[in-house]
Amino acid sequence: xxxxxxxxxxxxxxxxxxxxxxxxxxxxxxxxxxxxxxxxxxxxxxxxxxxxxxxxxxxxxxxxxxxxxxxxxxxxxxxxxxxxxxxxxxxxxxxxxxxxxxxxxxxxxxxxxxxxxxxxxxxxxxxxxxxxxxxxxxxxxxxxxxxxxxxxxxxxxxxxxxxxxxxxxxxxxxxxxxxxxxxxxxxxxxxxxxxxxxxxxxxxxxxxxxxxxxxxxxxxxxxxxxxxxxxxxxxxxxxxxxxxxxxxxxxxxxxxxxxxxxxxxxxxxxxxxxxxxxxxxxxxxxxxxxxxxxxxxxxxxxxxxxxxxxxxxxxxxxxxxxxxxxxxxxxxxxxxxxxxx
Amino acid sequence: xxxxxxxxxxxxxxxxxxxxxxxxxxxxxxxxxxxxxxxxxxxxxxxxxxxxxxxxxxxxxxxxxxxxxxxxxxxxxxxxxxxxxxxxxxxxxxxxxxxxxxxxxxxxxxxxxxxxxxxxxxxxxxxxxxxxxxxxxxxxxxxxxxxxxxxxxxxxxxxxxxxxxxxxxxxxxxxxxxxxxxxxxxxxxxxxxxxxxxxxxxxxxxxxxxxxxxxxxxxxxxxxxxxxxxxxxxxxxxxx
Numbered sequence: 001x002x003x004x005x006x007x008x009x010x011x012x013x014x015x016x017x018x019x020x021x022x023x024x025x026x027x028x029x030x031x032x033x034x035x036x037x038x039x040x041x042x043x044x045x046x047x048x049x050x051x052x053x054x055x056x057x058x059x060x061x062x063x064x065x066x067x068x069x070x071x072x073x074x075x076x077x078x079x080x081x082x083x084x085x086x087x088x089x090x091x092x093x094x095x096x097x098x099x100x101x102x103x104x105x106x107x108x109x110x111x112x113x114x115x116x117x118x119x120x121x122x123x124x125x126x127x128x129x130x131x132x133x134x135x136x137x138x139x140x141x142x143x144x145x146x147x148x149x150x151x152x153x154x155x156x157x158x159x160x161x162x163x164x165x166x167x168x169x170x171x172x173x174x175x176x177x178x179x180x181x182x183x184x185x186x187x188x189x190x191x192x193x194x195x196x197x198x199x200x201x202x203x204x205x206x207x208x209x210x211x212x213x214x215x216x217x218x219x220x221x222x223x224x225x226x227x228x229x230x231x232x233x234x235x236x237x238x239x240x241x242x243x244x245x246x247x248x249x250x251x252x253x254x255x256x257x258x259x260x261x262x263x264x265x266x267x268x269x270x271x272x273x274x275x276x277x278x279x280x281x282x283x284x285x286x287x288x289x290x291x292x293x294x295x296x297x298x299x300x301x302x303x304x305x306x307x308x309x310x311x312x313x314x315x316x317x318x319x320x321x322x323x324x325x326x327x328x329x330x331x332x333x334x335x336x337x338x339x340x341x
Numbered sequence: 342x343x344x345x346x347x348x349x350x351x352x353x354x355x356x357x358x359x360x361x362x363x364x365x366x367x368x369x370x371x372x373x374x375x376x377x378x379x380x381x382x383x384x385x386x387x388x389x390x391x392x393x394x395x396x397x398x399x400x401x402x403x404x405x406x407x408x409x410x411x412x413x414x415x416x417x418x419x420x421x422x423x424x425x426x427x428x429x430x431x432x433x434x435x436x437x438x439x440x441x442x443x444x445x446x447x448x449x450x451x452x453x454x455x456x457x458x459x460x461x462x463x464x465x466x467x468x469x470x471x472x473x474x475x476x477x478x479x480x481x482x483x484x485x486x487x488x489x490x491x492x493x494x495x496x497x498x499x500x501x502x503x504x505x506x507x508x509x510x511x512x513x514x515x516x517x518x519x520x521x522x523x524x525x526x527x528x529x530x531x532x533x534x535x536x537x538x539x540x541x542x543x544x545x546x547x548x549x550x551x552x553x554x555x556x557x558x559x560x561x562x563x564x565x566x567x568x569x570x571x572x573x574x575x576x577x578x579x580x581x
Contacts, residue, residue: 060520223423271518
């Protein structure tokens with residue numbers, strides 16, 4: 001990619017055109033001063049009933065997810081700085097058909113929710129892990145780790161089999177998507193920047209590479225996390241959830257609606273089990289699908305993935321994951337729960 | 342966005358997380374246990390930003406290429422504009438700090454009571470004239486407890502006022518993780534001689550009306566109010 005004209009004030013534009021252009025620091029200061037001067041009207045505008053709820057939900061999503069994103073970018077920094085590419089290829093089985101499930105199970109080692117796994121998967125690809133394996137890790141990590149499984153068990157005290165069903169459904173989603181990528185995926189769908197290995201200047205300390213990578217991933221992914229939080233907040237106040245109980249009679253419809261709800265609500269995978277448990281009028285199967293779809297594809301994740309792996313990737317990956325997750329969720333439910341329940 | 346501006350935004354972002362964790366403001370958005378995560382994340386973001394600023398300053402002074410070149414060359418294109426979005430939560434937290442969810446966010450008509458408990462044995466209510474009972478606990482007991490203890494004893498409930506369809510409810514939001522997954526717990530107040538506006542917090546001494554909290558009223562228990570005292574909003578507005 002090349003610079004498309006001197007539209008932004010990058011430090012690289014040394015040619016020194018005579019016309020003055022504001023640097024991003026000046027724009028930023030102007031925004032700050034403007035916001036300070038307009039604090040009163042802003043506060044008033046945000047206190048209208050629905051807007052106020054949306055603003056609270058927006059800040060809540062950001063504040064809740066940022067620590068996990070920070071954990072993710074720290075890990076991605078450590079991977080880039082300290083894990084040589086050869087180590088990754090040595091750990092994973094050589095055959096992609098086997099590497100995918102192994103990487104999926106490896107997701108159980110990352111105790112966080114979905115925001116943490118996106119930057120980590122990106123750097124795993126950057127360090128030479130096969131795409132399919134890294135994507136299986138990306139999908140499995142938020143759903144099969146111990147924290148999420150324990151919170152599922154706590155949310156469904158009367159139905160312990162939900163834990164096994166969720167584990168199976170989510171792992172199956174990750175593995176099937178990994179295999180699909182092995183067969184049909186094209187390397188070109190993932191943005192080039194993901195693959196470019198970090199080559200530090202000579203003499204740069206490793207910990208500095210770690211800080212630099214973490215910083216870079218944070219400012220990139222952080223913006224998309226905010227975008228996801230904004231979307232989730234708007235949908236949270238505009239999509240009513242009270243009517244879901246009227247779907248109790250139609251399991252097929254309930255499965256589809258709850259799968260879509262999982263996408264638009266963008267709940268943290270450590271909390272979604274409690275919301276699913278509260279939809280007690282519905283059978284267990286659609287609620288299981290809600291738990292399998294949510295950590296794999298939701299508006300916050302789509303924003304993060306398109307920012308990290310490129311828009312072309314997200315446009316193909318997210319819909320495919322949705323279909324596979326619904327299918328795996330239903331199958332896991334039929335196998336483990338023994339029916340719609 | 343330029344590298345030095347990014348660092349300023351990161352300093353502010355880390356500062357915002359530390360600021361809300363330093364007092365009770367974070368309780369409007371997340372559960373209490375999230376506090377140390379916020380502090381850790383804020384500290385890491387601040388450290389990363391400060392380390393980068395110091396390193397860049399040193400590099401400029403010694404005339405070496407500005408740090409981070411490894412990334413800029415690495416990419417060969419400008420930094421994504423998405424970073425600008427990070428300014429939004431920073432400004433919202435510092436300038437507005439939205440309040441905890443209130444009556445506006447209660448948009449359902451009844452309670453979602455969750456799964457039927459595995460054992461229906463509830464602990465007896467605490468001793469005393471009108472023991473404090475969490476609203477979620479009260480609703481669960483009203484729906485599932487078959488001993489009828491709640492219809493024989495007064496309890497003290499705390500929540501905020503929600504006015505809907507001509508009746509007054511006492512409500513409290515339950516969260517599992519953050520305010521995005523909040524769901525309300527509602528109790529209908531009968532015999533309240535108060536024109537408390539919506540969102541006013543009340544401490545209410547009340548007794549359950551027998552026969553309510555069934556499928557007919559959306560599992561919303563009705564109570565007879567004996568005494569209602571307006572109180573200030575508590576620092577921890579949610580139940581868990």
